Amino acid sequence: SAVISQKPSRDICQRGTSLTIQCQVDSQVTMMFWYRQQPGQSLTLIATANQGSEATYESGFVIDKFPISRPNLTFSTLTVSNMSPEDSSIYLCSVREGLIFEQFFGPGTRLTVL
Amino acid sequence: KNEVEQSPQNLTAQEGEFITINCSYSVGISALHWLQQHPGGGIVSLFMLSSGKKKHGRLIATINIQEKHSSLHITASHPRDSAVYICAVNSGSRLTFGEGTQLTVNP
Numbered sequence: 547s548a549v550i551s552q553k554p555s556r557d558i559c560q561r562g563t564s565l566t567i568q569c570q571v572d573s574q575v576t577m578m579f580w581y582r583q584q585p586g587q588s589l590t591l592i593a594t595a596n597q598g599s600e601a602t603y604e605s606g607f608v609i610d611k612f613p614i615s616r617p618n619l620t621f622s623t624l625t626v627s628n629m630s631p632e633d634s635s636i637y638l639c640s641v642r643e644g645l646i647f648e649q650f651f652g653p654g655t656r657l658t659v660l
Numbered sequence: 661k662n663e664v665e666q667s668p669q670n671l672t673a674q675e676g677e678f679i680t681i682n683c684s685y686s687v688g689i690s691a692l693h694w695l696q697q698h699p700g701g702g703i704v705s706l707f708m709l710s711s712g713k714k715k716h717g718r719l720i721a722t723i724n725i726q727e728k729h730s731s732l733h734i735t736a737s738h739p740r741d742s743a744v745y746i747c748a749v750n751s752g753s754r755l756t757f758g759e760g761t762q763l764t765v766n767p
Binding site: 555 | 748757
């Protein structure tokens with residue numbers, strides 16, 4: 547199974563600032579995803595991080611607000627830009643090898659925006 | 661109506677009890693996942709099922725494709741089993757999540 551680490555594990559940020567979350571996987575994976583989990587809610591897919599090209603965003607999420615990089619098959623970053631209290635959530639990195647293979651999740655980054 | 665529905669939403673049990681969490685879905689799927697989320701937020705994959713039954717330690721997961729229903733059972737529950745249990749289904753390339761079941765096991 548893939549082992550995923552995320553940095554930071556948690557942060558408290560001021561309104562209007564930006565935070566970049568890093569995701570590192572211990573093996574090369576084809577598919578990497580970023581999810582958001584708002585308080586009391588289930589997971590929502592933000593985007594699929596594509597290696598060497600622009601991420602594929604889900605409806606309701608835009609690149610200006612959530613820029614994503616994926617320079618190689620083991621690493622990705624998600625930036626939460628111009629933050630507001632509504633961005634307070636857990637952000638999770640996830641990986642999968644194919645369409646129906648097991649999906650693995652990182653430990654999450656708990657973000658609080660004041 | 662959500663594509664993936666779980667019941668119950670909240671469950672409190674005494675240590676040692678047998679626990680069942682249910683998941684129903686309304687779409688065609690290629691696989692179903694049971695996930696465990698602890699208070700810190702990290703998620704652990706417990707099972708991936710496409711048919712039948714799987715067992716790992718005290719955990720058992722079953723799926724009935726015809727009835728579009730899956731169950732997660734925990735035998736001899738323990739306080740360390742306290743967590744949110746999430747059912748998720750692969751429909752095409754997308755993973756769709758249930759709302760989760762908050763399980764609390766009291767000593």
